[in-house]
Amino acid sequence: MASLTVRQLDEALKKQLRLRAARNGRSVEDEVRTILRGAAAEGDAQPAAASKPGAPSPRRATLAAGTKRVLLIVGGGIAAYKSLDLIRRLKERGIAVRCILTKAAEHFVTPLSAGAIAGERVFTDLFNPAGEFDVGHIRMARETDLVVVAPATADLMAKLAGGLASDLATAVLLATDAKILLAPAMNPRMWANKATQRNLAQVIADGVALVGPNSGEMAEAGERGTGRMAEPLEIAAAVEKLLGAGKAAQPLHGKRVLITSGPTHEPIDPVRYIANRSSGKQGHAIAAAAAAAGADVTLISGPVNLPDPFGVTIVKVETAREMLQAAECVLPVDVAIFAAAVADWRVTNAGAQKIKKKLGQATPGLSLTENPDILASIAKRKSQRPKLVIGFAAETENVAANAKSKLVTKGCDWILANDVSAASGVMGGDRNTIQLVTAKGIEPWPPQTKDDVAAMLVAHIAAELEKK
Ligand SMILES: Cc1cc2nc3c(=O)[nH]c(=O)nc-3n(C[C@H](O)[C@H](O)[C@H](O)COP(=O)(O)O)c2cc1C
Numbered sequence: 001m002a003s004l005t006v007r008q009l010d011e012a013l014k015k016q017l018r019l020r021a022a023r024n025g026r027s028v029e030d031e032v033r034t035i036l037r038g039a040a041a042e043g044d045a046q047p048a049a050a051s052k053p054g055a056p057s058p059r060r061a062t063l064a065a066g067t068k069r070v071l072l073i074v075g076g077g078i079a080a081y082k083s084l085d086l087i088r089r090l091k092e093r094g095i096a097v098r099c100i101l102t103k104a105a106e107h108f109v110t111p112l113s114a115g116a117i118a119g120e121r122v123f124t125d126l127f128n129p130a131g132e133f134d135v136g137h138i139r140m141a142r143e144t145d146l147v148v149v150a151p152a153t154a155d156l157m158a159k160l161a162g163g164l165a166s167d168l169a170t171a172v173l174l175a176t177d178a179k180i181l182l183a184p185a186m187n188p189r190m191w192a193n194k195a196t197q198r199n200l201a202q203v204i205a206d207g208v209a210l211v212g213p214n215s216g217e218m219a220e221a222g223e224r225g226t227g228r229m230a231e232p233l234e235i236a237a238a239v240e241k242l243l244g245a246g247k248a249a250q251p252l253h254g255k256r257v258l259i260t261s262g263p264t265h266e267p268i269d270p271v272r273y274i275a276n277r278s279s280g281k282q283g284h285a286i287a288a289a290a291a292a293a294g295a296d297v298t299l300i301s302g303p304v305n306l307p308d309p310f311g312v313t314i315v316k317v318e319t320a321r322e323m324l325q326a327a328e329c330v331l332p333v334d335v336a337i338f339a340a341a342v343a344d345w346r347v348t349n350a351g352a353q354k355i356k357k358k359l360g361q362a363t364p365g366l367s368l369t370e371n372p373d374i375l376a377s378i379a380k381r382k383s384q385r386p387k388l389v390i391g392f393a394a395e396t397e398n399v400a401a402n403a404k405s406k407l408v409t410k411g412c413d414w415i416l417a418n419d420v421s422a423a424s425g426v427m428g429g430d431r432n433t434i435q436l437v438t439a440k441g442i443e444p445w446p447p448q449t450k451d452d453v454a455a456m457l458v459a460h461i462a463a464e465l466e467k468k
Pocket residue numbers: 074075076077078079102103104105151152153154155156185186187190
């Protein structure tokens with residue numbers, strides 16, 4: 001075993017080593033031993049070809065085979081606190097996360113908290129000798145499967161659009177050949193600003209992917225509009241979709257899935273309509289989960305106040321008849337899931353103009369006729385019937401019995417029955433309790449979030465398609 005004399009190294013390298021050793025609380029000799037041990041282990045774990053020019057980027061030796069790595073750049077916005085939850089969500093999915101915090105981000109979250117959740121050292125400074133010696137910005141840019149910027153500030157988007165590399169985050173963004181996913185977050189006026197929109201168009205043209213921003217309440221009191229960062233679960237789904245490769249990670253890869261979601265609006269006149277309390281949360285969650293599982297998803301949505309799920313083709317409709325027509329246009333598909341709460345009736349005598357209230361005259365009567373039954377129409381098709389047709393039964397009483405008879409009358413394969421009585425809080429809420437009704441019987445699912453219901457349904461669908 002050859003011995004190594006630190007004294008024989010050049011001054012600059014010795015200085016870097018001393019700095020690094022001091023930072024890690026080790027003697028210089030121990031630091032050198034640690035570096036050598038790491039380098040030897042890494043050399044063992046990497047095929048020789050990986051270091052040849054043109055070879056695929058090397059991955060960290062410490063990662064188990066097949067583990068994907070995300071480089072998360074946290075920008076300096078209020079939504080930075082959500083990036084801590086995002087780290088957790090990504091780790092739950094078996095994804096390794098390395099973080100870079102911009103200088104501005106450090107005002108909102110600390111490297112300590114991000115590092116503790118990621119389980120890895122956090123990087124903040126391009127000119128930090130220890131960081132540069134340890135991993136280095138070029139290696140950081142190469143040793144990742146995906147770069148995620150969340151929150152992506154207006155400033156980071158401008159720098160990315162302009163190709164600036166003035167700090168660690170932007171240098172890495174410029175040096176990476178991995179796909180980049182931005183989760184923009186900013187004040188609605190900053191988002192709508194022509195400069196931001198110009199930068200947005202540029203980064204999209206450069207092939208950068210986007211999730212969000214969403215619309216709604218902003219962190220600043222009284223502010224509403226578009227600019228809220230997508231929720232961590234939405235970003236995690238987008239990450240899974242972008243990372244997803246291989247059948248194991250993508251159980252619905254290559255499958256076409258049609259999903260309807262939300263209510264329908266049936267006009268009474270140009271300003272009034274018949275509707276119901278469906279929020280679309282369950283249908284949209286299923287669309288997001290199916291897309292994350294690799295499916296080619298078309299979501300036909302009635303009027304909802306929800307962001308479009310990442311990576312799905314969305315068709316927006318108002319009435320039941322429009323929804324049926326849109327569904328027929330999407331065929332053929334492997335799986336069709338009808339989660340929309342379609343109005344059973346529409347008004348036959350809808351006014352072409354606003355119906356006026358006239359003093360002393362009788363109230364106008366509404367004449368109703370049945371809407372087409374979208375679930376039954378698709379389930380009973382002679383041609384292009386999807387392999388799996390799944391309906392929802394929103395019931396307020398006799399949930400299981402009504403769902404069982406619906407399975408037969410509609411001709412579908414599965415019914416997801418849920419209790420939508422006011423006391424259940426399902427309509428508009430975030431949780432759901434499902435009973436899966438099939439020809440074989442009833443499978444009660446535990447009370448869970450609508451996202452978890454979606455994930456469970458996708459797993460059941462994947463298992464069923466395997467059998468077919
Ligand atoms: C309290 C506070 C909140 C901020 N929130 C945002 C934000 O949500 N989005 C944004 O683009 N900029 C926001 N900024 C401005 C950025 O912090 C500023 O543009 C900074 O230079 C961004 O640096 P970075 O892009 O390197 O992270 C905020 C600033 C402050 C003081």
